[in-house]
Amino acid sequence: MPTQNAHIAHIFNKLADLLEIEGANPFRVRAYRNAARKVANLGRSVSDMVIAGEDLTALTGIGKDLADKIREIVETGRLSQLEETEAKTPGELSRLMRIATLGPKRVKTLYQELGITSREALKDAAEKGKVQELEGFGKKSEQVILEELRRANRQDDARIKLFEAEQAATNLTTFLKKAKAIKAITVAGSFRRKKDTVGDLDILVTSKRGSGAMKHFLAYDDIHKVLSQGKTRSTVALRSGLQVDLRVVPEVSYGAALHYFTGSKSHTVAIRKLGVKQGYKINEYGVFKGDKRIAGRTEKEVYAKVGLPYIEPELRENQGELQAARKGRLPELVALKDLRGDLHSHTIATDGQSSLEEMAQAAKRRGYEYLAITEHSKKVAMARGLNVERLAGQIEAIDRLNEELEGIILLKGIEVDILEDGSLDLPNDILKRLDLRVCSVHYNHRLSRKKQTARIIRAMDNPYFNILAHPTGRLINERKPYAVDLEKVMTAAIERGCFLEINANPDRLDLADRYCRMAKEMGLKLAVSTDAHSPANLDFIRFGVDQARRGWLEADDVINTRGLSELKAMMKR
Secondary structure (H helix, E strand, O other): OOOHHHHHHHHHHHHHHHHHOOOOOHHHHHHHHHHHHHHOOOOOHHHHHHHHHOOHHHOOOHHHHHHHHHHHHHHHHHHHHHHHHHHHOOHHHHHHOOOOOOOOOHHEEEEEEEHHHHHHHHHHHHOOOHHHHHOOHHHHHHHHHHHHHHHHHHHOOOOOEEEHHHHHHHHHHHHHHHOEEEEEEEEEEEHHHHOOOOEEEEEEEEEEOOOHHHHHOOOOOOOEEEOOOOEEEEEEEOOOEEEEEEEEEOOHHHHHHHHHOOOOOHHHHHHHHHHHHOEEEEEOOEEEEOEEEEEEEOOOHHHHOOOOOOOOOOOOOOHHHHHHHOOOOOEEEOOOHOOOOEEOOOOOOOOOOOOOHHHHHHHHHHOOOOEEEEEEEEEOOHOOEOOOOOOOHHHHHHHHHHOOOOOOEEEEEEEEEEEEOOOOOOOOOHHHOOOOEEEEEEOOOOOHHHHHHHHHHHHHHOOOOOOOOOOOOOEEOEOOOOOHHHHHHHHHHHHHHHEEEEEOOOOOEOOOHHHHHHHHHHHOOOEEEEEEEOHHHHHHHHHHHHHHHOOOOEHHHHHHHOOOOHHHHOOOO
16 A cells, blocks of 8 residues: 655654653654654655665664654554554644644643643633633733634645645556556646645546546555546545546547646636637537537647647646737746756755765766755754854865866855844855855744844845845745745845745745746846755755746746856855
8 A cells, every 4th residue: 555755754743743742852752853854855655665675774864663663654554653642642732733832842731731632722722811821821922822823724724735745646647557548647737737735636547448447546545535436537535635536538638638627717717718709619628619629639739729829837827828828928937957956955964864975976966067065054053053163164075075076066055044133143254165155044933024024134235145045934834934025035135136045845845936926027036946955855856946937937037057157156246
C-alpha cells in the first residue's frame, strides 16, 4: 500500500507535538521533527525505499529506531508509539499547537487547567474570558488567540500543499500507467495550474475500454472510500482525505476535456462566451457547430477556434490572459532550463544536512553554473547560526573548495537576519567579503504593518543588502504572512538596487503569485531559490518556477537566469 512521505512526516510531527506537550526530552522531540522534515523534503518515495528493502539508516539523521518506525508506518499505515502517546495526551492537542502564540507549555496549561482539547473548546473559553485568567496568558493573549481562531476557521483546511498533492498524483498516475486499458493520463484542475494549494485531483484518461480503466482505478490500495462509481467517472477519497475524480474521455474529446477541467471556472466560462459569439458551443466534449464536433482533440484546437493562441495552464485564471493572447502579448514564461544557479542554500555548518562539497556536486548534476551557500546568521541560535568568526572560516573553506571544483562555483553568502530595528545581524566588515547577502525576517512577525515595512526598508539601506528572502514569512496552511506593505518594499528595492526572492520551499512558496506579477509590472527582478537544506531539496526549484510562471515571469525577470559574471555585477550596489 503506497504511503506518502507527507503522511509519514505528519505522524512524526504529531508525535513530536504531543511529546513536547508532555515535557519529554527536547533532543528526543527534535529527532522526530528532524525525521519529519527529512522525509517530507526527500526527493524519493520512502514507501518505495521500504518496499525495495533499502537501508533507511543511510539517510542523514535516520537511525535504526526511526528507520523501524518508518517501516511500521509504511507497512501498517499507523505508528503504535503515537497511539500510546495519544492514550495519555489527547491527539487533538497537536492541532492547538498550529495556532500562532500557542506553544507546548501554553497548550498543556489550557488542557490541565480548563480541559481544552479542541479549537471549539478554546474559542468558547476565550470568548468567556477564561483564558486571560490563566498564568502566562492575559487579555491581549486571549484576543490574539481569538483572532487566530477566526483566521483558522476561514482557512479551507481541505486544501493541501502542492507538494503533497504532487506526491499523491505521482503515486496514483504510476499505478494507472500499469493498466493496459489506459492510454493518455493527465492530472488537470488547480494541480495542473500549479496553485500553491490543491483542493482535489481531477484525473483525465483515454481508454478504449472505459470499464477496464475504471476497474483498475478502483483497485488502488490507498482508496479509503468510494464516493461514486460509474462507467466514465468515479470519485474516491484517499486515506489522507484527498478526493480524486477519474474521468475516462474519448481521444477526440481529450483536448476539450483538458481545457474544461484545467482552467479556473471564470477562464472556461470566458472561452465559452467567445465561442458563442462565433456560433460555437464549447464544452468538455469538444467544440461544436450545431451538432457537429469541429475541434477538441487538442487544447490548441479549442483556443484556435476562438481566435487565440495556446495559453499555458498556469495563466488560466481569467486575470488578463485572454486580452494578452488576443493582442499577441502573452509572456514567454520562464522555464527550469533557464536557471543557471540557486541563490539560497544551507549546509551542515548550520541546520543543513550535507557538506559544502555534497551540495556543490548536487548543483553540478543539475547543470548549474553556481550555487550560493547562505547559512543562517547568529540570531538564529536554534540553527547554530554563524557568528563573524565561523563565517570567516566558511569563507576560507569555500575559497579552498572552489580551487578544486570543476564545472561549478560556490558563491560565498549568508542568510542574515533583519533585526527589529532594521539593522543586520552581522557587521559590514564581514558582509562585504561575501558574493551576496540574502536577508530575512525570522523574528518579531507581529509588528504592525507600518513598523514591519519600515524595518525591512531600513535594512535595505545597508549597501550589503541584496535579496529579501521569503518576503512575507508565510508557511502555507500553518502561519499567515506578517503584515507588510509589499508595494512600498518593492519600490524601495528598485530604488536601492535590491531584489526579492521567490522561496521555492513547498511549505513557503513565498512570494505568492499575485506579488510576483506585481513585481514584474513594477520592473523589479526576482530570484527563484530553494532554501535547500540537502541535495534533494535543490529539486524544489520546480515549485519556485511554477510560482514564477503563475506570476507571468519571463526569464529576464529572474536574476539567476544570468551567467556568473553578470550575476556578480548585479550584487554590487
